[in-house]
Amino acid sequence: MDTSSVAAARPAGPFSDLLVIDLTHVLNGPFGTNILADLGARVIKVEQPGHGDDTRLYGPFVNGQSLYFSFVNRGKESIVLDLKADADRKVFLNIVRKADVLAENFRPGTMQRLGFSYEALSAINPRLIYASSSGFGQTGPMASYPAYDTIVQAMSGILDATGFPDGPPTRVGTSLSDLCGGVFMFSGIASALYDRQKTGKGAHVDVAMFDATLAFLEHGFMSYVATGRAPGRIGNRHPYMAPFDVFEARDRQFVICCGNDSLFQKLCHAVARPELATDARFADNLGRMENSAALKAELERTLRGQDASHWLQVIHEAGVPVGPLLDIAEAAALPQTAARNMVIEAGGVRMPGNPIKISTYADPAVRPGAPSLDEHGASLRHEFAAVTAVPDCAGR
Template sequence: MQRSLENVRVLDFTRVLAGPYCTMLLADMGAEVIKIERPGAGDDTRHFGPFQNGESGYFVYLNRGKKSMALDLKNPHAITAIKELVKESDVVVENFRPGVMKKLGLDYESLKELNPSIIYTSISGFGQYGPYSQRPAYDLVAQAMGGMTSITGHPDDPPTRSGASLGDMSAALYAVYGIMVALFHRERTGEGQLIDVAMTDSIFALLENNVMRYTVDRIVPERIGSRHPISSPFDIFQAQDGHVVIAVANESLFEKLAEVMNQPELIKDKRFCLDSLRTKNETELKAIIETWLSGYTVAEAVEMISKGGIPCSPILTIRDVCEDEHTKAREMLIQVDHPMAGKMKIPGNPVKLSQTPAIIKEASPILGEHTGQVLKDVLKWDWKRLQDLEEQEV
């Protein structure tokens, strides 16, 4: 079966999370991803836990299906090799701080002279231009500067980072989106281009209606816990033995919930007859729902509410999700066989394509595992030249 991105070669200069997740998704769909790493140390995540047989699970997950070249970017012979590879490649992805690749002579302006059709993707904290472009950033900074932290958490608690690295992950997804659009454009015109993705921009783009609430009504959204700012009941509710999520966003769903609760009088109650009124009187409505839920376990409540056609769920732990039959049916937890770590279960690809599905067969590479192979197969360098590079500690 042909894969969507077969014959697309990606030079991957990324490390840690945003860049590697982007190139991992490309590799899942068949791209040849050649990861350039520091000799001796490699990507920082090779040293992040958890570890299995001395190998990082973090690295195995984010770098599956890639090839690894160990090259010293401070060595001019390594730069020569990379520039030769650029001529044979389609995409470059990097997530250094803006300016680093230019110092190395590997910025977009330099590389497009070698390959005008190259698609060059830069992922950074604040982007390649703007007043903050030179600031360093990790996900925590991106979430704070992008506005996400200010609306996450409960009103009486300090601002809270999201439980997952949304700054990194959203930037990775937007970068993949940009690469796909750029490949489509190049298919029609032969023209490459520069893609500039900032983590802070990516977080800001995820804020959806919170931005419009400010630009239209001049309301500055604040932390309100798990409830929805304009719909109710849309929150986490206490049952006998735990919590239940109930999401009602229109009148029809509220009518169904009132029927499930056997309290049809709520439908005509002047406090709750409209979504806006339910939100205004959210505290009173939540008390009524939790009084009803106090008579049921989470499992009983979820079964009743789901049968009533209302979106609801228990709150699953990571263990619960990993062991859930739906996760397994969707192939969202897959097994790879790493030569050092052995068999390891990692998250699968969430994009299910009918004709060209993601195929994840290979685990992450050993550091520098493919250096010689890539130089020999792609650039046709002979073994004598490769031996010279080793002697020169390239």
């Protein structure tokens, strides 16, 4: 497929005038650049010779496509470049000269060894936004430390804080650190682009998965600041509000969230247990937190008498936040999911949609799929073939 065909298929969006060089791989970086592509940017994914992005080899596979790769690389163009070979370096630098953004998630020092540091590339394109996302960032004693999502979850404290008090530390059920890093990479790029409108100058965006995960700890960090100790694992309940937990009905579990005394009183009347609202143990949130186990036992003694569907209806009608406990298949099938266009098709594969809805742009239910390896290599080499008199970053 040539690049003009890709341009025709690319959705319109606020970043439609941007050219992005995507040197990222696996999940962290591609997730951030995928947001740019979803919002209209032209994203050229530069892949290494051989098999390209490692995730092209990761399952699960549908019709020979890696979903791991497809989910975060839709709508991008692919070119294979050997960044150590002179001819490919010249093509790469010609793209750099026209690019608005370069994103990379190599281990710190890799781009510098290739001669493509921020300082070197900004010398030939001062307006370039150069975004680096890594496990621990570009500075500090652990900058060169290798990292995958689970390592960062373990070292940030979130793995230790997840699970039940009598159970082991538990990894969050998604690659949270990778995804947080990708979201903050996107945020940093968008912020630097906004600043460039005022200054005319590019910038280096430095994002660490560790920093991103630490920033998401919130409640756990509050407890640490307040007590000086790491909080223990508390399962599904809220650390500061009760009842705010998963509860057992006759047939399945569901969730009730009471964030204040008024909601608790409404809940007690909805489940026909008005005496709980006047019980001295549960009269205010502090008391309910101190007696959370007893309160849960009292509520479940009643809740186990009816199916969850009954309680979902009566508690919702009482104005108390309540929701079913769904698996992924059930969540994907919700009418709300369809109404928000959160399951789309890209390249013949169903995948999560774009959560950013902007009133002035369409949110297509069908989007361009992920590219095959070097699918656009020939047309991109032709487009960026002209070599200027400026030497490359290694002085060649």
